[in-house]
Each structure stands twice: as C-alpha cells, then as structure tokens.
Amino acid sequence: MSVTREEVAKIASLARIKMGDAELDTMVPELNNILEWVEQLGEVDCSGVEPMTAVIPNSLRLRDDVVDAIPETGGGRREDVLANAPAAEHGFFGVPKVIE
Amino acid sequence: MTELTNLGVKAIRDGVAGGDFTAREVAEAFNAAVAEAAELNAFIVTTPDHALAAADATDAKRAKGEDLGTMGGVPIGMKDLFATRGVQTTAASHILEGFTPEYESTVSQNLWDAGAGMLGKLNLDQFAMGSSNETSYFGNVASPWKKQGTNAAMSPGGSSGGSSSAVAARIAPAATGTDTGGSIRQPAAFTGICGIKPTYGRCSRWGVVAFASSLDQAGPMARSVEDCAIMLEAMAGFDPKDATSLKMEVPAWEAGLSADLKGKTIGIPKEYRMDGTDEEILKSWEQGKEWLRDAGAEIVDISLPHTKYALPAYYIVAPAEASSNLARYDGVRYGLRDLPDGAGLQDMYAATRAAGFGDEVKRRILIGTYVLSAGFYDAYYTQAQKIRTLVAQDYEQAWGECDAILAPTTPTASFPLGSLDKDPLTMYLNDVYAVPASLAGLPAMSVPAMLNGEGLPLGLQIVGKPFDEQGVLNAGLAIQQRAGFEAQPEKWW
Ligand SMILES: NC(=O)CC[C@H](N)C(=O)O
Numbered sequence: 001m002s003v004t005r006e007e008v009a010k011i012a013s014l015a016r017i018k019m020g021d022a023e024l025d026t027m028v029p030e031l032n033n034i035l036e037w038v039e040q041l042g043e044v045d046c047s048g049v050e051p052m053t054a055v056i057p058n059s060l061r062l063r064d065d066v067v068d069a070i071p072e073t074g075g076g077r078r079e080d081v082l083a084n085a086p087a088a089e090h091g092f093f094g095v096p097k098v099i100e
Numbered sequence: 101m102t103e104l105t106n107l108g109v110k111a112i113r114d115g116v117a118g119g120d121f122t123a124r125e126v127a128e129a130f131n132a133a134v135a136e137a138a139e140l141n142a143f144i145v146t147t148p149d150h151a152l153a154a155a156d157a158t159d160a161k162r163a164k165g166e167d168l169g170t171m172g173g174v175p176i177g178m179k180d181l182f183a184t185r186g187v188q189t190t191a192a193s194h195i196l197e198g199f200t201p202e203y204e205s206t207v208s209q210n211l212w213d214a215g216a217g218m219l220g221k222l223n224l225d226q227f228a229m230g231s232s233n234e235t236s237y238f239g240n241v242a243s244p245w246k247k248q249g250t251n252a253a254m255s256p257g258g259s260s261g262g263s264s265s266a267v268a269a270r271i272a273p274a275a276t277g278t279d280t281g282g283s284i285r286q287p288a289a290f291t292g293i294c295g296i297k298p299t300y301g302r303c304s305r306w307g308v309v310a311f312a313s314s315l316d317q318a319g320p321m322a323r324s325v326e327d328c329a330i331m332l333e334a335m336a337g338f339d340p341k342d343a344t345s346l347k348m349e350v351p352a353w354e355a356g357l358s359a360d361l362k363g364k365t366i367g368i369p370k371e372y373r374m375d376g377t378d379e380e381i382l383k384s385w386e387q388g389k390e391w392l393r394d395a396g397a398e399i400v401d402i403s404l405p406h407t408k409y410a411l412p413a414y415y416i417v418a419p420a421e422a423s424s425n426l427a428r429y430d431g432v433r434y435g436l437r438d439l440p441d442g443a444g445l446q447d448m449y450a451a452t453r454a455a456g457f458g459d460e461v462k463r464r465i466l467i468g469t470y471v472l473s474a475g476f477y478d479a480y481y482t483q484a485q486k487i488r489t490l491v492a493q494d495y496e497q498a499w500g501e502c503d504a505i506l507a508p509t510t511p512t513a514s515f516p517l518g519s520l521d522k523d524p525l526t527m528y529l530n531d532v533y534a535v536p537a538s539l540a541g542l543p544a545m546s547v548p549a550m551l552n553g554e555g556l557p558l559g560l561q562i563v564g565k566p567f568d569e570q571g572v573l574n575a576g577l578a579i580q581q582r583a584g585f586e587a588q589p590e591k592w593w
Binding site for chain 1: 198199200201202203299300301314315340341343344346347406409412413415416423427430431432433434435436437439443444445446447448449450451453454457462463465466467469470473476479480482483484485486487488489490492524525539540541566
C-alpha cells in the first residue's frame with residue numbers, strides 16, 4: 001500500500017501537525033519507503049496467533065482506595081500542575097476562545 | 101595521584117568510603133572535565149551545583165560514620181528524558197524547551213537516594229527517536245572516537261548518544277540511558293562502553309518522557325560490567341506509580357557477579373548473519389564464542405526464525421505508541437505554544453506541533469497515526485502485534501536449549517555524523533540486532549569486544565531470559581575479562 005499526497009495531508013491534519021507544501025513533498029516518498037518496507041510483514045502466516053498485549057506477564061494492581069494514596073499523583077497540586085503552562089489564567093489552563 | 105576522572109562507579113564509591121579522596125574532589129574533577137568538553141555537545145544543561153551538593157552530603161555522612169549508599173559520592177550524567185525537579189527536561193525537543201518539572205522521576209530519585217549526584221542533563225535523539233544523535237533540537241553529539249587517520253566527527257549512536265559520548269570520554273563515570281529498541285546497547289557498542297537494558301518493568305517509567313510505553317526501559321551505561329550491576333541495582337525496583345512496574349525484589353546483582361560459566365549454555369542464533377553486517381563484526385562474534393567457551397560455557401546453535409520481521413514490526417508498534425503518547429504536546433499544559441494571530445484552538449495545536457517537533461518525530465507520528473487509523477489498523481498494527489508474539493515465542497523456544505544468547509550488538513561500527521541522516525530506512529537498520537529483545541521485553545547488554553581495523557569499538561550483545569539480568573551480567577563479565585578492552589579515545593576536545 002502506498003499513500004498519496006492528499007492522504008499524507010489528511011494524516012497530518014489528524015495528527016494536528018501543520019505541514020506546508022515543501023514538507024509534504026519530502027514526507028510523501030519517505031513515508032512510502034517505510035510503508036513499502038513494512039509490507040514484508042504480510043508474508044508471515046499469523047493465523048491462530050494472538051496479538052501481543054503484555055510483554056512480561058504482570059497483573060493489574062489496584063491502588064489503596066484512599067484519597068491521595070500517592071501524593072505525587074493525588075489532588076491539591078494546582079500550582080505544580082500549572083507551573084509550566086504557557087498561559088495559566090485564574091488557576092486554569094488558558095486557551096483561545098472555542099465558542100463563537 | 102590517580103586521575104579521578106579515569107575512575108568508574110565502583111572505584112569512586114569505594115575510594116570515597118575508604119577515605120582515599122573526598123566526594124567533593126571527585127565532583128569537582130568531573131565538573132571541570134564536563135566544562136572542558138563542550139565540543140562533544142554531550143550535555144544540554146550542566147548542573148555542577150547538584151553534583152557538589154550530593155558530594156558534600158556524602159562527605160558529611162562519612163564524617164558522621166553513616167552509610168553512604170551504593171552510589172555514594174558518584175556523580176553521574178542523566179539522560180534528558182528523565183524528569184528532574186527544578187532542572188529543565190526537554191527530551192531534546194523544542195516543544196519541551198524550558199519545561200522544568202515539579203517532580204522527580206522514580207529512577208533518578210532512586211539514584212539520588214543511593215548517594216549519586218548529577219553532572220547535568222545529557223543530549224539524546226529527539227524524544228529518543230534515532231540511532232545517531234542527529235535528531236536533537238540541541239545539535240548533534242560527537243563521539244570521542246575518531247576513525248583512524250580521519251578527522252570527521254563520528255556518531256556516538258543513539259538515542260542515548262550524550263550518555264555514551266560522556267562515559268566514553270570520561271567526563272562522567274556512568275550515565276542513565278533508555279532503551280526502546282536499542283538506545284542503550286547500540287550507543288554503548290559504538291563508543292566502547294557497557295550498557296544494560298533490564299527486563300521490561302524492572303525500572304519504573306514514572307517521570308520518563310514516554311516514547312513507546314510497551315518497550316521503554318531505563319538502564320545504566322558505564323565502562324564496566326561491575327559498574328552497570330551496581331547502578332542498575334540502584335535504579336531498579338517496584339514503583340506503585342507505574343502500572344507496568346514489576347513487583348519483585350531487586351536481586352543483589354553486584355554481589356552475584358561471577359564470570360564462571362560452567363554448566364551454562366549459550367545460544368548462537370543462525371539468523372543473526374544478515375546481509376550488510378561487517379566482516380569484522382562477524383569475526384568479533386566468533387571471538388566472543390571462544391571467550392565464553394573459555395569461561396566454561398557450552399556453545400550451541402539456535403534458531404530465532406522471526407528475527408528478520410522484528411525490525412519492521414517495531415517500526416509499526418513504536419510509532420503507533422509514539423503517536424498516541426505525543427498527543428499530549430498541544431501547547432496547553434506545558435512546553436511551547438505557537439498561537440498565530442487570530443488562530444483558534446485547532447490551529448494552535450497544529451502550529452505548536454509543527455514548530456515544536458523535529459522531522460524524525462513528525463515522521464514517526466504520521467506513520468503511527470496512519471497505522472492506527474480506521475481501515476488500516478488490522479493490516480498494520482494488529483499484524484505487527486502478532487509478529488511480536490511470534491518473536492517472543494522464538495525466544496521461549498530457545499530457552500529450552502540455552503541460558504543466554506550471544507549476538508552482535510550492531511551490524512556496523514560507528515559512522516561519520518551526516519553520512520546516514522538523509523535516509524531514514526538505512527538509519528533504522530542500525531537496530532536490527534537490538535530490536536528483537538526489546539519486542540520480547542528481555543534483558544540485554546552490550547559489552548565492548550575490540551577495536552576494528554579503523555580503530556573504532558565493536559560491541560557484543562548478550563540477551564537473557566526474563567528476570568535473568570544476573571545471567572546477562574555474568575556472561576558480560578566473562579567477555580570483559582577476556583576481551584581486556586582498555587582502549588581509550590584520544591582527547592581532542
Ligand atoms: N529509544 C530507542 O531505543 C530508539 C531505537 C531506535 N533507534 C529508534 O529510533 O526508534
């Protein structure tokens with residue numbers, strides 16, 4: 001399978017990456033080279049093979065059912081959470097207006 | 101007096117504990133070496149004060165007769181993929197330039213708790229995507245090594261290229277690395293040092309900038325197997341903050357080191373003789389077999405039939421996970437924001453990500469987005485995850501016949517910076533021998549074997565059973581003792 005310029009533009013927009021004409025021009029053949037190379041996986045007979053879900057057997061744990069069981073990932077850290085925001089306003093993340 | 105910067109982790113720790121020198125003297129010596137080595141571009145930021153403060157704390161403990169910790173007095177380099185409180189953490193990207201975490205990654209915290217200090221944050225390929233350290237927003241890293249008779253800057257490997265360059269140049273006794281598909285082992289091989297990626301889940305991923313979550317593992321890079329054992333012991337351990345962290349005791353790897361391989365069987369996978377592999381690498385592999393035989397091991401031929409499909413499967417799985425993980429960089433919560441005049445939210449996302457990500461990162465995100473998109477998911481992603489199962493099954497079969505596997509780490513020695521960066525696919529092939537163990541989550545190590553005819557280091561790789569880091573380290577030690585690799589790059593920086 002190969003991708004057209006329009007498809008790459010579509011993928012870029014799905015991925016929310018703005019791409020100009022020049023960038024698309026270089027990206028299309030590069031992506032097609034890579035996609036062509038991964039095509040070889042189609043040779044392998046995978047009937048009856050389960051897709052891998054966990055690489056090392058491990059069971060999902062439950063954390064203790066208490067508030068702020070792990071302080072770093074608990075609540076009450078508004079200042080920390082906002083410390084690196086490009087536009088923190090009134091204790092929230094600021095974004096351009098989304099409702100007209 | 102011995103040149104302090106020539107010492108490794110164990111020698112520093114024991115020397116500080118024994119009073120041969122102070123931790124402060126060590127930190128000062130390395131801080132000075134780092135300051136002199138700007139030409140390598142191994143560090144994105146240096147943190148001499150962090151190293152000094154940790155050293156002073158160690159010296160104070162010693163004065164009071166307290167325990168110094170297993171890394172007491174050892175200053176290290178920290179790959180700039182680990183979040184460090186109060187110190188810029190960028191993943192070598194523009195989108196995270198200026199990001200200063202309010203928290204500390206579990207692995208770095210474990211190292212500080214063991215008495216280590218930080219010399220600085222090490223350069224890497226952007227978001228750990230690359231094999232040559234040419235995708236960093238903060239410039240290429242140069243290897244301290246040169247090809248005989250030439251002056252071209254050589255690649256230190258990637259993505260942990262700042263780590264490998266710094267340790268090989270002796271401006272850091274050891275450094276952290278991360279390995280998603282070879283990023284500890286390939287740079288270690290290129291620069292004549294050791295590096296081990298433990299079993300998936302041994303080291304917490306909490307606070308490590310995510311690339312491909314089902315593959316990412318942290319590990320140490322140092323100049324000896326012993327130093328790797330000491331440092332891995334300090335880094336590893338269960339962490340409730342990482343859902344995939346292994347709830348297992350950390351074995352006493354340092355105390356368990358033994359180069360006696362009697363009763364052990366080492367497998368030689370016949371599929372690891374791919375086209376494009378250097379003659380000299382194949383020769384070093386033969387030599388490696390001899391060394392392990394000499395250490396008492398039995399050598400057997402094995403087969404890992406799906407080896408050839410591991411790399412293409414990786415280049416579906418890793419970009420897929422990356423495209424999802426990197427969706428968080430949106431110009432809202434942290435990092436760069438590019439808000440063109442009059443732009444709405446969607447335009448802001450697209451502009452921010454266009455300005456903040458480098459070309460290789462964009463390529464990966466696009467591939468990942470495509471293989472996960474409706475209509476293509478099964479053909480690409482599900483198929484790749486099935487291949488991954490087959491690769492893991494190959495190893496399970498092999499463990500019926502051997503205790504560990506010996507292979508080359510890379511198909512070639514290091515190459516000049518700028519020689520492969522125009523062709524993404526050729527670059528990807530660097531990791532053809534490293535990626536299979538990553539897909540199966542297995543512990544794997546690279547140890548230096550010899551210099552090639554051009555004076556460049558070659559590494560050998562040992563892959564072990566799940567949780568058997570000890571077996572990997574021991575085989576590594578057996579090679580180290582017989583290889584007697586003492587070569588050092590000549591200082592030009
Ligand atoms: N972080 C890594 O292990 C990188 C592996 C490989 N070089 C890649 O670019 O994806």
